[in-house]
Amino acid sequence: MWKRNIAKLNQAMGFQRSSTNKQKLQPVISIIATKASSLSQPKDPNYNSWLVEHPCALDSFDQMMKAAKGKKIVVFLDYDGTLSPIVDNPDLAFMSDEMRAAVREVAKYFPTAIISGRSRDKVKEFVQLSNVYYAGSHGMDIMAPPRPVIKSCDGKYNTITLDKKRNEVLFQPAKEFLPAIQKILTTLKEKVMKIQGASVEDNKFCISVHFRQVGEEDCGILEEKVKSVLEHYPEFHFTWGKKVMEIRPSIEWDKGHAVEYFLDTLGLSNSNDVLPVYIGDDRTDEDAFMVIKRRGEGYPIIVSSSPKDTKASFSLHDPSEVLAFLLRLARWRKSSSSSRSFAQIWGVTD
Numbered sequence: 110m111w112k113r114n115i116a117k118l119n120q121a122m123g124f125q126r127s128s129t130n131k132q133k134l135q136p137v138i139s140i141i142a143t144k145a146s147s148l149s150q151p152k153d154p155n156y157n158s159w160l161v162e163h164p165c166a167l168d169s170f171d172q173m174m175k176a177a178k179g180k181k182i183v184v185f186l187d188y189d190g191t192l193s194p195i196v197d198n199p200d201l202a203f204m205s206d207e208m209r210a211a212v213r214e215v216a217k218y219f220p221t222a223i224i225s226g227r228s229r230d231k232v233k234e235f236v237q238l239s240n241v242y243y244a245g246s247h248g249m250d251i252m253a254p255p256r257p258v259i260k261s262c263d264g265k266y267n268t269i270t271l272d273k274k275r276n277e278v279l280f281q282p283a284k285e286f287l288p289a290i291q292k293i294l295t296t297l298k299e300k301v302m303k304i305q306g307a308s309v310e311d312n313k314f315c316i317s318v319h320f321r322q323v324g325e326e327d328c329g330i331l332e333e334k335v336k337s338v339l340e341h342y343p344e345f346h347f348t349w350g351k352k353v354m355e356i357r358p359s360i361e362w363d364k365g366h367a368v369e370y371f372l373d374t375l376g377l378s379n380s381n382d383v384l385p386v387y388i389g390d391d392r393t394d395e396d397a398f399m400v401i402k403r404r405g406e407g408y409p410i411i412v413s414s415s416p417k418d419t420k421a422s423f424s425l426h427d428p429s430e431v432l433a434f435l436l437r438l439a440r441w442r443k444s445s446s447s448s449r450s451f452a453q454i455w456g457v458t459d
């Protein structure tokens with residue numbers, strides 16, 4: 110069983126069957142040791158037919174990279190459910206060291222941004238990498254490369270500031286909503302505290318109300334409470350995520366805009382040789398998938414272990430497949446003709 114899994118994972122990551130190189134096998138062995146890989150589990154028939162429409166990005170890897178030859182790949186990654194598995198306690202959603210190493214490796218060769226619903230500080234604390242860009246609050250809090258481009262949202266939110274020390278720019282299109290967000294947080298915490306298992310997470314420019322650990326009988330009451338608070342704040346709305354209600358200011362800015370913003374600041378928005386790869390698992394990632402689809406070039410990849418309605422073109426079953434994909438992507442780039450890193454090519458420090 111072990112040997113078969115190793116062979117399967119090696120194949121997924123593009124290693125030769127006959128490879129006995131200990132170093133190459135190491136990450137594979139540790140993946141298997143740390144978590145049960147989806148590759149060892151049979152996939153249900155519905156999933157298999159869904160895969161026809163959304164082929165596995167590992168199986169399609171060679172074909173995808175053939176089309177990517179000569180293009181500038183830019184990598185966008187969601188955090189929860191993509192880089193880290195979904196767990197009951199949001200504070201414990203750590204990513205593995207293997208995943209961190211894979212993201213670090215990818216970011217050596219391609220500009221890489223993490224776009225999360227979490228606060229930017231929180232996701233940075235989880236990821237702990239200095240060679241990636243971060244966007245928190247579903248893209249409403251972006252720390253981007255230092256390009257002098259000002260992107261406006263409805264011509265209203267030109268809030269770029271220069272962080273001289275880090276030499277990066279901060280873009281926060283929902284800054285004016287901060288006082289209201291603080292008020293909503295306080296009220297929600299008071300109300301929600303009474304419901305067992307519910308919790309409120311401060312994501313800076315948005316708020317998450319978690320109900321993963323709330324009994325089914327209390328979920329309706331929780332929803333009513335959240336709605337009753339929002340009645341007093343018409344400039345906010347809520348959306349559903351994975352066992353979470355996400356309260357956000359109603360501005361026209363989402364993960365899709367964040368992708369466009371990063372491409373702009375990287376000076377790539379008008380290039381036709383740019384190929385964004387976006388990997389995400391949740392509804393909010395669909396906005397980014399749509400942007401990539403609209404551009405007509407790039408790979409929107411959904412992480413899902415069950416069939417779901419999505420704008421993504423490719424799929425990965427779970428974070429362990431994300432890990433295999435990232436390792437393979439870095440390995441593909443490393444072995445292609447030029448071994449210059451993204452930092453060398455783009456003139457940035459990694």
Ligand SMILES: O=P(O)(O)OC[C@H]1O[C@H](O[C@H]2O[C@H](CO)[C@@H](O)[C@H](O)[C@H]2O)[C@H](O)[C@@H](O)[C@@H]1O
Pocket residue numbers: 187188189190194195196197198199200202224225226227310312317319321350351352353355391393
């Ligand atoms: O955009 P993301 O990085 O995917 O963030 C979306 C939400 O993710 C987190 O919640 C989800 O993951 C938790 C940990 O696995 C899980 O307990 C929860 O049920 C999921 O909804 C995060 O806590 C939220 O604030 C994010 O909005």
